[in-house]
Amino acid sequence: MTGHRGRRWRYLQAALAALPLLLPAPDAGARAADNPASRAATVTLVCGPLPFVSDGISCERGIGAELARAACDRARLTCTFQQFPWPRAQKEVEMRQADILIGPFRTPEREAWMEFSREHFYVDQMWLFRAVPDNGPIPGADGLSHIGVPLGWAVGGDLASRTGVTVEIVRTVDIGLNLITAGRLDAVAAHARAVARYLDEHPGVRFLPVEQPLSVQRSYMGFSKTFAGSLERRLFEAAYESLLADRLYADILARNKPFPDMRTEVATRGHQFPKEP
Template sequence: MKSPVRAAARSSAVRALAALLLAVPACAAVAAERLVVGAAFSRVFEQAPNGEWTGLGVDIVRALAARAGDTVRFQLYPWPRAQAMVAQGQADILVGAYKSPERAARFAFLDHPFYRDRMVFFARAGAGAAVWAGDYGALKQVPIAAVRGWHYGENFDQARSGLQLSEVPRLENGARMLLLGRVALLAANERNLQPVLAQLNIVGRVAEQGPALSVQDGYLAFPRQPRHQPAQRRYNQLFTEMLERGELGRMARKHLVQVP
């Protein structure tokens, strides 16, 4: 028969060990360097000429990673490649993706977005009568530029096959095509387009036209592979807590980014 004293001591030791394990942060077991990827999105995910990373998405990821006990490494890629890397589990976090049914099948999005954009058509200023008033059927003979890999909303996707659409690798390409008259409309958002117009020295020569195509919210997204699920759940919890404390609004005001 076991000694009651010895059994009690062993039980006490087990309870102490359990309490110690519970006291260790959950992130300690999965702490890692996270590869964070995206395309250059103005005020959301950018790298300055001196190499410094800036933007609302950068600040959020850094804050979440610090609280999770992780380190982060940022990389810029063409937007389709950045999406493919995360979908295939070659990178850990995708910054700034709008949600769509197709993307929801490829990525594990956080529950809450961190910024909002209006997707609109832009035309040359003074180009004449507006060609876009909300009816995609009226655009069948109108050449349009759109950025490859961008999501413009479900209505745009449904109309896509009937449009004269030129997909460009970068927004700069689309802006140049618009100014040269190779397309009549450019699908974009003002947040990303304005710095491009300034860079090309054509501010004032392009104007928004007609109603918005859609309103899109941007998210952080993770791979869907099982090995990435603990990190996605942890960051989801931490980001929800960030929202509850009002931290997102303060960060967004710093970067002049609209939030949902």
Template sequence: MKRYWLTLPLLACLPLHAAPLRFVGTEFPGILQASSAGAYGLAVDVIDTLCQREQLQCKIELLPWPRAQSRVQHGLADILIGPYRNRERAGYLQFSRHPLYVDTLYWYRRESQQLSWSGDHASLAGLRLGVTRGWTLGEGYEKAKPRLNVDVADTLDQSMAKLQRQRLDLVASNERTARTVLGRMGITDIVPLLPAISQQGGFVGYGLHSVARDDIKRFDKGLSRMAESGELAKLSLRHGLLYPGKQTNWTDYLRQLP
């Protein structure tokens, strides 16, 4: 994957020695994507808006997902764009109060193969399961994982191709990414297996080494204001994404996210 940098405007009133906030992420359809002109997507819109509004200097770098996580974990970047929450990541990240986006995760199957499951990952023992490297599916999956036959691929495209060729029985993905990948590959006979695995928030992850910085605190408060005012829901619609609106009971909503 090529590295794409987006340096957001440094406002004239910022001190010249101000250190930029270093954001890292990977290509997530609708959230963060790359073109010859640079990075774009919901995350770029939000970061651009908040960094200008809060008078912050910001840089975004796109990397393979495991490397992006490692950068923040080892203090080589400040903020990880879009991680789901889990115990491992909580060891080196502090998550934003409000998610940047919300995903629904499914196991995907060939339409011709009739499978069923109740939501208990242990029931999938014996099936060939495809998962993308660096992704997490929640605590239920992690607990059952040692007893599962899991094939880890570098990209969802690789797993979907194996599923189509009957080398896998199920592939895990969020709906947003699966829709994009299957459309790009021209595959129409792979469908989600109900019920959904879970609904996950894609948060902003602040590296513990830099979480005390004033600019990070200001960014996080600004993100919360965007969520609670409905501004983030409006921005999400521009990218074909759904996000809770202004009338959301945020206390209850945030409590039910993993």
């Protein structure tokens, strides 16, 4: 009897040992999401005061900021958020003091010290904006000799090669627009988001775009070189990409229109001015 019980015990041990091999293995993403150790590190996100993309002292408002927060929640990551002036926010990621920068445009210069998300979340058209007198005509491109470009911005276009044009770096879009009203600049390179915020705060002035757009720029999530190869980056980016196909993204986009009459275009991830009749 003793030998019989011993054989049965050995058979039971063998069956228990083989049981895990018969069960379906969870995928890598599920294992990472369910493993508390994989989420132990705190992910540091920084933003600049980018209208309708990231705003607030803790990056709590705007398309990119709201997406980043939702991605952290969906990936079950511990994340901290802090806003800096835009040049400083970029430097935080370049010097590897922060992990993720919300909303940078992709440029060869930035690719030297930062990796970009595979997918962008917003498309901007960069224009030259000029002041318009009350009830005055839409301004043209004539007489553009002094053009302001915001510090740290990638505006694209051919401004540097234009004959008779002086490009002046201005600290912010708001300062550039103030210089136009003071008669010290003719135009400022900017996108509709920045100008819309300025007009909200200065209802007595008007600015409109002239010429054709200088360039089309896309806003991404930017990752520091040290963070780019981490598990946390993979979890964040997977969650972020899933949000771009989610109804939540459409709601965020519609809630953050620069001008009330602009159309929300989820398919192209942007807003468009209504076409002239």
